[in-house]
Amino acid sequence: KIGVFRLGLGNVPQRDSTGVAVSYTSPNAMIVPIAQFLFTSHVPPTSLLFNMHSTADFGHAIDAIVDCSARHNYTSAAAACANITNFVIRPVGATGDAVKYITSAVMQPIYHNQNTSQLLGFMGGGFDWADTFTPIFRTSPPGVDIVVKNNDVTLTYYAGDGDNVHRKGFGDLHDRDHNSQLRTISLFVNEDGTENYSTYTITMYPTDSFMEYYSTNVxxxxxxxxxxxxxxxxxxxxxxxxxxxxxxxxxxxxxxxxxxxxxxxxxxxxxxxxxxxxxxxxxxxxxxxxxxxxxxxxxxxxxxxxxxxxxxxxxxxxxxxxxxxxxxxxxxxxxxxxxxxMGTLRLEFSTVPIWEVVKTATIGFLTPAKHKGIHLSLSNNLEIEDGLDDTSTNQEPVVIGDDARLAQVMRNLVSNALKFTPEHGHVVIKVEKLTGGLPNPSLVLAPEYVHLLDQPRAGSVRISVTDSGVGLTADQLAQICTEGMQFNANELQAGKGSGLGLFITKGRAG
Missing domain, CATH: 1.10.287 (Helix Hairpins)
Structure with a gap:
């Protein structure tokens, strides 16, 4: 019968005709009466015409919407200026176990003709925090403490089995054993991240039962x-x-x-x-x-x-x-x-009469060749007399090399040719002069032998030993100088030989 009212001392209803807030400090004098509500489970019918702006529970959210509407046009205000109230405790003035409901309400501004300068009213929807948390933690393992803080009011909820989310009480009552596992989220903060009257901070802590659920000895x-x-x-x-x-x-x-x-x-x-x-x-x-x-x-x-x-x-x-x-x-x-x-063979270089070295090495095999009926011939294009006699008087060319090693190489090559040449075959040894010479001979010689290159060069010499034996395949040629390598030793050499001759020859020739 008193019209729009507010609650005075002792929560006694008083007529409100000025809209001036007396229970908190507000920059606005406004009358915002409850004109309609669609449920009575938390709000009794006697709340009609109650000035929501007269209490801090709703007043801070209404002031924030008014301030936001002045800074936005209609398009952005519809999304940016919605706000949430503080905790609303019912029955009004109840404390401790006498509190039946703790709710909050999300409020949306209503503008005239889509004009933010003509704010006509507010539309809101309330919710109970326990009911809100229940579907969120329904599939979660039991044992989570949920601490919700708004301004100076802090509530603790506990999520147990299934739909069992209930309020533990006012204040921060979470299990302190697992503080390091906390997870925090803040809702309705300012654009710069700072808090305001409508900011809610929700912090979740696991309890022993939750940690036990995930504990394993694996x-x-x-x-x-x-x-x-x-x-x-x-x-x-x-x-x-x-x-x-x-x-x-x-x-x-x-x-x-x-x-x-x-x-x-x-x-x-x-x-x-x-x-x-x-x-x-x-x-x-x-x-x-x-x-x-x-x-x-x-x-x-x-x-x-x-x-x-x-x-x-x-x-x-x-x-x-x-x-x-x-x-x-x-x-x-x-x-x-x-x-x-061992890689320690050392060559002693000097000027070597190459024809004399080849001829001397070949003469030593005349008797073995004669015994097998093999024709052994020696020829050259060095402008000196061919043959194996000692009647040559022309000056023969010299090469730079190790005369002892060259002689040993020749003996190994001729010996190898005689071994694999059948009776009445032939072995031909040729000494040929080539023009041009070998490239970069100084890279082969040790420093103490480089002076041997001071003599005028006339080319190089190629020595070839050809026999009428069975020959070799391409694969055998690739392996011919391998250590201990023999091909058909029993058939071609009557089981003799060690397979070292050509290996040693290659080691000497480099």
Whole structure:
């Protein structure tokens, strides 16, 4: 019967005709009576015509909407100026367990003819916080404390099983054991992120029951298993390293034993062979001296038969010397093989009469070639006489190289050709002069031998050894100089040979 009213002292209704707020400070004097409501569960019918602006619960939100409407046009105000009230406690003035409902209301402005300067009223919808949280936490594991704070009022809710979300009480009553797991969200803050009267801060904390739901011993088991696996891996690598070192040491010991054996055998066998070689040289000299005496002024025809015999002995001794030299070369091959394998073979460069080196090396194989019926020929284009006799008098060209190694290379090549040439076959050795020479010879020579290049160059020399053997396939050619490589050794060499000749030859030739 008093019309628009507000609540005075003791929550006694008083007529309100001025709209001046007395329970809080407001910049506006407004009468905003409740004209209509659609439910009575939280708001009794006696609330009609109550001036909502007279209390802080609704007044702060109404003042914020009025201020926002002055800063926006209708298009932006419809979305930007909506606001939310503070906590509204029912029954009015109730405290503690006497409080039945704690609600809030979202309020929307109503403008005349879409003009924000003509604010006509407000439309709002209230909600209970417990009812709002229930569907949110319905599928969540039980045990979450929800702390809602607005201005000076703080409420704590608890989300239990299913639809059981209830109010624990006023104040911050959350479980303190899991503060580090908190999650916070703020609603209705200012555009710059600061808080206002309508800001709600919602903070969620897990409880023991929630943490127990997600607790598992799987990480512990996984950590133990990972530690065991790492230990096994470390032990495996340690054992692998230990046995690899042991195997490497054993291999090195075998290699060192083999090198010592090669050096010992070479030394012990070469010494008597050298003595044989020297004896044969002395015998040859004596035979030559005897022949000279026989053909001297005191010689007579009665000595012709003895002369022929001495000549035969001289040829035989020359052949023995050649074979002893070959035997010594074989022993040198053993030493050179060891050096090639270790990468310590050193060449001694000088100016070498190449034709003499090739011819001398070839002459040593005349007897083996004769025994197999193989025709052994030697030719050149060096403007000196061909053939295997010693009658050449022209000056022959020289090359830069190691004469001993070149001779050994030639002996290996000719020996290899004779081995694989059938009886009555032929072996042709050619020495050819080429124009142009090899590119950048200074890159091959050690610094102490570079001075040998000061002599005028006339080209280079190519030496080829061709036989009438069975030949080689392309794959065999690619492997021919590999250590120990032999092709059809039983068929072509009667099981003889070691497969080292061409390997050593390649090591000498570089």
């Amino acid at each position: 990480p512990v088991y996984a950590a133990v298993a990972s530690s065991i696996l790492l230990a096994l891996c470390a032990a495996t690598f340690f054992l692998y390293d230990y046995y690899m070192r042991k195997a490497t040491a054993a291999n090195e010991a075998v290699l060192e034993t083999k090198r010592r054996f090669v050096r010992f055998i070479s030394h012990e066998i070469r010494t008597p062979l050298n003595a044989v070689h020297l004896g044969l040289e002395a015998l040859t000299a004596e035979l030559a001296h005897a022949l000279e005496k026989l053909f001297g002024p005191n010689g007579n025809d009665s000595n012709v038969m003895f002369t022929d015999l001495l000549k035969n002995w001289l040829e035989l001794s020359a052949e023995l010397i050649s074979n002893s030299e070959s035997a010594v070369d074989v022993l040198n091959d053993l030493l050179n093989y060891d050096k090639i394998e």
